[in-house]
Amino acid sequence: MNLTAHNLVIADRLSGVSVILHPGEVTAICGPNGAGKSTLLAALAGLLSPDGGSVELDGISLGAMRGQDRGRIIGYLPQSPEIAWDVSVETLVSLGRIPWRDAPADEQGHAMDTAIAAMDLDALRHRPVSQLSGGERARALTARVLAGRPRWFLADEPLANLDLAHAAALVARLREQAENGVGVVLVLHDLATAMNHADRVIVLEKGRVAADGSPDEALNEAIIAAVWGVGARWLGEEGARALGVSNLADRAN
């Protein structure tokens, strides 16, 4: 079940983006600020009406799908998630089951328990979200998406508020999801995370695809220099690389 964007145009933000995403892969979308990463992710989640082109899931336009059916297949975590009411972690996670509201109670409970355990939230299960730290809150919101057991997990900067251990745990969990056939698409600011953990990287620049391929291809030093305007060098071993920024190139050149 591929998730495909065909020549996607969204006014002022995306200009003819075409990508085919495969289940079972961790795909990272990278790019400088304002490149259109979050817009592409929201469009892939079926949340934006394109001005041109289309987004399709296995050949069916997302715009033609019922919201509930789409919600069962695609889990989406926005960049600045809000929680309007001071609900408990458990209640928050249960909101992820809304597309599955007709499922049997034991299935609901199992999906929630699994998501809560995966995000290491058992001890915080009954705690109001106002009493969580930023990282705990981010984990609870991720568990909310996982509770829906989506076949596509789309997240905008999911690691942004996590400490090192929980970021590593989430990456491992998402890798596990991908191995189980889930398509994982992440907007990532941190290029090293994309390099070390993604199967594929899509680099956007000014609303267009600047590179698309394996992390080694899409995030090579020449592309980083061209797109981000910085001279950079990959350090360390494969799978544990760090990006050393050597000089600031003149973007005008």
Place this chain on the structure above:
Amino acid sequence: MTRFSLILLACLAIVVPLSLLAGRVWINPFDPAIPNAGVILAELRLPRALLAVIIGAGLGTAGAAMQGYLRNPLADPGLFGIAPTAALGAVLSLWLGVSAGWTLPVFALIGAGSAMALLALIAGQGGNGTGRGIALFTLAGMMIASLSGALVSLAISLAPTPFAMSEIVTWLMGALADRSWRDVWIAAPLTLAGLAVLALGRRSLDALTLGEAAARSLGVEPRRLQWLMIIGIGLTVGSSVAVAGIIGFVGLIVPHLVRPFTDRRPSSLLVPSALAGALLLLVADCVCRVLPLAGGELRLGIALSLIGAPFFLHLLLKMRRGLA
């Protein structure tokens, strides 16, 4: 039904019969010698108590739904402008001197229907329902409220006679005095229909807890929810204004009173807010009936505003402390 809702239901089961006994003439159930007790109970007290329950339930639920929809604890069902527009309709009937019988409530319902139609028109023009959709829609509702309020003031200032002016001003204060079964037959079906419509949107309101984008990713159809809100709030608030005038603050206060006893999801608030709204309005109406006041009864709208305004202030200060 949760334990808290059952407690509210039990309170209501106790207060409704007690409220029938309270008023200018106190009725002792153990003293059958009170003249006209049967008529007072059947024709005055019972429809009045039922109206308080119906309107309170409608306004309480509308408030809970509105706060869930706008994700804002300060939201009130009046924000959509339906109550002021319904009031404008009623004021017009008083202004024209055709307020007898069914005319005033019908005029008010036409007013509420006009506001709903305007909101529907705005919703139809509202782009793809993303991002600022709810905020823009609510601002449009506030503008309708503002326009209707201005027209009501104009009607008062241009009232043909001092009597008409006094009648308009008194009516606007909101009351359940001298209401009859006719008013129950107007309010009951419309309010019940409104409650059913709002209940249809409960899961979408829960999803909105996570913001508009996440809610849509969970399958919420913004346009459908907008329609449910227009119809649900329109029916509950419109029918309330049609039979009782403007009764403020119930929709604001009640969800706050019940929220700590629930898991705080908007859907968990709907039933308790209906029951607590009914209870609050019934008790407030009893207080209005028995409070000695020269020149008649304390108006229900005034009584609730007297309670509601300090509560609102308390809420604001509490929120400010939370932000500090």
